[in-house]
Amino acid sequence: MRVRIIGIGSPSGDDQAGWLVVDALAARADLAQRPDLRIEKLDRPGAALVERLGDADHAILIDAVQSGAAPGTLHRLREGEWAGWRGGLSSHGFGVFDALALAQALQALPPRLDVYGIEIASAEPGTLPGAAVWTAVARLAEVLQRGI
Amino acid sequence: MSESRNVSIRVPVLARVEGEGALDLVIEQGDIKELRLRIFEPPRFFEKFLEGRHYAEVPDFVARICGICPVAYQVTAAQALETLFEIDIGPWARAMRRVFYCGEWIQSHSLHIHLLAAPDFFGCGNAIELAQIAPEEVRRGLRLQALGNELMELFGARSVHPVGVRVGGFHAAPPPERIHAMREKLAAALPEAEALVRWTAGIALPPDAQEFVSVALRHPVDYAIEHGEIAASDGLLIEAAAYPEHFVEHHEPHSTALFSSYQGRPYLVGPLARLNLNRDRLPDDVQALLAETGFALPSGNVFQSMLARAVEILLALREALRLLADYHAPASPWVDATPRAGVAVGGTEAPRGLLWHRYEIDTDGLVRNARIVPPTAQNQARIEADLRLSLLNFGLDHADDALRLHCEKVIRNYDPCISCATHFLRLNVSR
Numbered sequence: 001m002r003v004r005i006i007g008i009g010s011p012s013g014d015d016q017a018g019w020l021v022v023d024a025l026a027a028r029a030d031l032a033q034r035p036d037l038r039i040e041k042l043d044r045p046g047a048a049l050v051e052r053l054g055d056a057d058h059a060i061l062i063d064a065v066q067s068g069a070a071p072g073t074l075h076r077l078r079e080g081e082w083a084g085w086r087g088g089l090s091s092h093g094f095g096v097f098d099a100l101a102l103a104q105a106l107q108a109l110p111p112r113l114d115v116y117g118i119e120i121a122s123a124e125p126g127t128l129p130g131a132a133v134w135t136a137v138a139r140l141a142e143v144l145q146r147g148i
Numbered sequence: 149m150s151e152s153r154n155v156s157i158r159v160p161v162l163a164r165v166e167g168e169g170a171l172d173l174v175i176e177q178g179d180i181k182e183l184r185l186r187i188f189e190p191p192r193f194f195e196k197f198l199e200g201r202h203y204a205e206v207p208d209f210v211a212r213i214c215g216i217c218p219v220a221y222q223v224t225a226a227q228a229l230e231t232l233f234e235i236d237i238g239p240w241a242r243a244m245r246r247v248f249y250c251g252e253w254i255q256s257h258s259l260h261i262h263l264l265a266a267p268d269f270f271g272c273g274n275a276i277e278l279a280q281i282a283p284e285e286v287r288r289g290l291r292l293q294a295l296g297n298e299l300m301e302l303f304g305a306r307s308v309h310p311v312g313v314r315v316g317g318f319h320a321a322p323p324p325e326r327i328h329a330m331r332e333k334l335a336a337a338l339p340e341a342e343a344l345v346r347w348t349a350g351i352a353l354p355p356d357a358q359e360f361v362s363v364a365l366r367h368p369v370d371y372a373i374e375h376g377e378i379a380a381s382d383g384l385l386i387e388a389a390a391y392p393e394h395f396v397e398h399h400e401p402h403s404t405a406l407f408s409s410y411q412g413r414p415y416l417v418g419p420l421a422r423l424n425l426n427r428d429r430l431p432d433d434v435q436a437l438l439a440e441t442g443f444a445l446p447s448g449n450v451f452q453s454m455l456a457r458a459v460e461i462l463l464a465l466r467e468a469l470r471l472l473a474d475y476h477a478p479a480s481p482w483v484d485a486t487p488r489a490g491v492a493v494g495g496t497e498a499p500r501g502l503l504w505h506r507y508e509i510d511t512d513g514l515v516r517n518a519r520i521v522p523p524t525a526q527n528q529a530r531i532e533a534d535l536r537l538s539l540l541n542f543g544l545d546h547a548d549d550a551l552r553l554h555c556e557k558v559i560r561n562y563d564p565c566i567s568c569a570t571h572f573l574r575l576n577v578s579r
Contacts (some may be wrong), residue, residue, distance in 0.1 A: 043308060044215070047263055047275065051294035094263065096241050099278070105279035 004056040005039045008063040013127040014120030018062040022116030024141035049099035050108055060110040063096050072132030075117035169468040175544050187530050198518040203229050203509055205486055207313045219252040220498030222313040223374055224505045228494030229315045231472025233485050240478040241317035243471045248303040249374045250464035256499035259459035260287030260563045265454045268557045269351045285347055288340050295337055296329050298321035317482030327475040333467045341462040348458040349441035358537055362421035365497050371429040371463055374496045379425050388495040391504050407529045414529035417501025453561045487513030498523050500563050524564045531562050
């Protein structure tokens, strides 16, 4: 089974959340050596995300979100909830959930897709992530590592 | 609907777009009283950022101007500086620069056709709706876009703000085995690109025939991408250094971007302008395909820009395949540069049209002054002129929604940076 784990983010403050989760997973020797597992970091993939998911049997996406919940809150974003997240934080008008809606319309979603959001406070360039985000990153990385 | 109605369509500053833009349209007594497209382009800030920077930093700095066409900025800057420094980067780097650039054309054009422009012509609000009625075509477009990105990654390490180009060549040369794998993918994509040309040629477009001057690079042999002289459809043919003698930028009170004019008039840059000037530089069989599809050039119907992009995707795939045919990794992917003081000037064909750079460099190799003229600013006056003519052709007595959609269609033809938003005009009507 081909598993693909994609962390989406930017180098700005809390927005690194998705990248930090995949960094934590990639640092584990047992996972790094698995040929069926591909781990990558993306920065605003836009519609290109559809092809990135391409041949995966199981894909896991991790992105930063802002819903008004406390920073560090972990969200499991199920398919029925995607519409509410469309047109959100992307600076290019075609965000992760737009890409997922496009994949859905094309019947190109992987057989299993898990989407996680980490609630962030701010994404200031040149700043480090806050403590709440670090805690959430460690927790999610642990959960994912056990699940795959 | 009464012809004497008054309509005011005002689009506020746009969120979630790369660059900011707005449109103001006021119709009074059945006539256009006010029509203003306002685009706020970021390169002006970059020109100031560059002052005092070392020449070697310039390619990476200017790559940040645009997330969709960073290669255009990098290559234009590097070539301008190499000309000033009298560096011959050699046949390998020259060819690979063109291949790198082809990747960007494939990526940017595929994105524009499928995600931004095509939905308009199928009555769809966005690409997601289009995917429901033309799934195979949208999927094909995404595959082509991904291939363009992959080609950019091959030479630039990443497709968004790549880091491969340096003054003197490239930082690294891809290994032959990766080039071999890429060639197989490019070859496999050729039939897809031909099918894309046929598909876009079959899309019903509003009839339109406007008169305008087309401006693009022109090369004695090649279809101009990364090299050539600046040509206009009235016969002008000049070196890049002479650009300021013929093309004038001026401020308009309603925009922070500069408007460009040629002989006091707006002009067109971009894929349709390129094809209008360089159709004889296309391979014979591509010209035959155009004839088969009924695409007559030169064209005054800017709605055909979408088809022009499809043709350029096919051309870029073929060029990349041709140039990678006998690939070998060079002993060094770059030659050393020794800076010299003077003025560096260069122009290339970004996906959206002519991109012109000018740098004043001092004896320490530091930038004293920079000037960057992006294609979207050059097209700004032409878009306004087109909107005016197109709306009059279309008829001002249409419903507000139809007027708004028509304005959007016209603007998106030009693939301005603000078109990163798939549906960027919000309508506010006051009567």
